[in-house]
Amino acid sequence: xxxxxxxxxxxxxxxxxxxxxxxxxxxxxxxxxxxxxxxxxxxxxxxxxxxxxxxxxxxxxxxxxxxxxxxxxxxxxxxxxxxxxxxxxxxxxxxxxxxxxxxxxxxxxxxxxxxxxxxxxxxxxxxxxxxxxxxxxxxxxxxxxxxxxxxxxxxxxxxxxxxxxxxxxxxxxxxxxxxxxxxxxxxxxxxxxxxx
Numbered sequence: 001x002x003x004x005x006x007x008x009x010x011x012x013x014x015x016x017x018x019x020x021x022x023x024x025x026x027x028x029x030x031x032x033x034x035x036x037x038x039x040x041x042x043x044x045x046x047x048x049x050x051x052x053x054x055x056x057x058x059x060x061x062x063x064x065x066x067x068x069x070x071x072x073x074x075x076x077x078x079x080x081x082x083x084x085x086x087x088x089x090x091x092x093x094x095x096x097x098x099x100x101x102x103x104x105x106x107x108x109x110x111x112x113x114x115x116x117x118x119x120x121x122x123x124x125x126x127x128x129x130x131x132x133x134x135x136x137x138x139x140x141x142x143x144x145x146x147x148x149x150x151x152x153x154x155x156x157x158x159x160x161x162x163x164x165x166x167x168x169x170x171x172x173x174x175x176x177x178x179x180x181x182x183x184x185x186x187x188x189x190x191x192x193x194x195x196x
Contacts, residue, residue, distance in 0.1 A: 002026050002194060004055040004085075007033040007040055007047050015164045016093050017059050023173045024191045026055075037061065044076050044086070051084035055193045058084065059186075061092040064123075069182060085189045090182040094125035097163060099180035103170045108145075109137040119180050129163075130155055 004026050006017045011034065018028045032047070033040045040060055047056055066072035069088035073080075080086055089096055097104060099119040105112040114132050122128055133145035133156070144158030177184040 002055060003029040004057050004190075004193060005029045005047075005050065006031045007043070007056070007058045009037050009040060009060060010034055010160075012160050012163055012167075013059055013061075013093050015167045016096065017057060019167050019171065019173065020187065020190060021057065024187060024194065026190060026193060029054075037063070037065075041076055048077055048079075048081055048084055051081040053083075055083045056081075056085065057190060057193075058086045059093070060086075060088055062088050062090045063092065083193070085186075085193060087186040087189060088182065089186075090120045090180075091122065092125045094129050094163075095119040095122055096176055096180055096183045097166065097171060098122065098125055098129065099176035099178075099183060100172045101179070102175065103172050104166065107166045107170050108133055108141055110135050117179070119176075120182050126155070130159070 004021055006028055008014050008017050008031060014031050014034060017031065021028045037060060040058065044058060047058055050056060062069055062072055066075060069090055072088050073086055077086055096119070098115060101112050101115040105115050110132055114135055116122060116128060119125065130146050133141050136142050141162065143156065144162050145156045147153040147156050177187055
């Protein structure tokens with residue numbers, strides 16, 4: 001099985017990247033980055049140079065850095081080697097999780113109607129996930145994923161741990177890809193790394 005080196009922003013992105021590669025029957029090699037978006041941006045040329053020899057998957061959030069994913073890619077890396085897949089989650093990787101409304105609602109113990117549709121159009125998917133978790137019937141989800149009042153934090157202490165568990169055990173990648181064009185394009189791009 002083909003081994004693909006990865007570079008991502010943070011811990012949750014790593015779990016998502018590993019799951020996506022496995023979903024398309026690719027093995028995840030070493031994962032680089034994990035220190036935020038600017039760290040990745042400073043090193044993307046090096047990853048591109050390495051991708052001249054081995055396959056690479058670089059995953060970043062669009063956030064509000066550019067008007068669209070294509071603009072962000074063009075700004076960061078004008079030319080991609082044939083073995084590099086530089087993909088952008090619109091607007092954040094959390095949108096790809098929100099795109100699987102059925103499994104996420106069940107996981108968070110909320111009504112499916114609490115999970116918004118059109119995940120790729122959400123301005124702040126992370127904030128929406130935190131907000132939805134506050135309405136959970138599960139105290140563990142409420143306390144773990146949403147920050148304590150006056151803590152000054154945007155996420156709860158177990159936000160990444162809980163979403164990691166969701167990605168590994170419950171996330172239906174195919175269902176999410178049907179609702180998220182950016183995820184569907186990412187899967188197609190990764191699939192093209194498989195030998196023919």
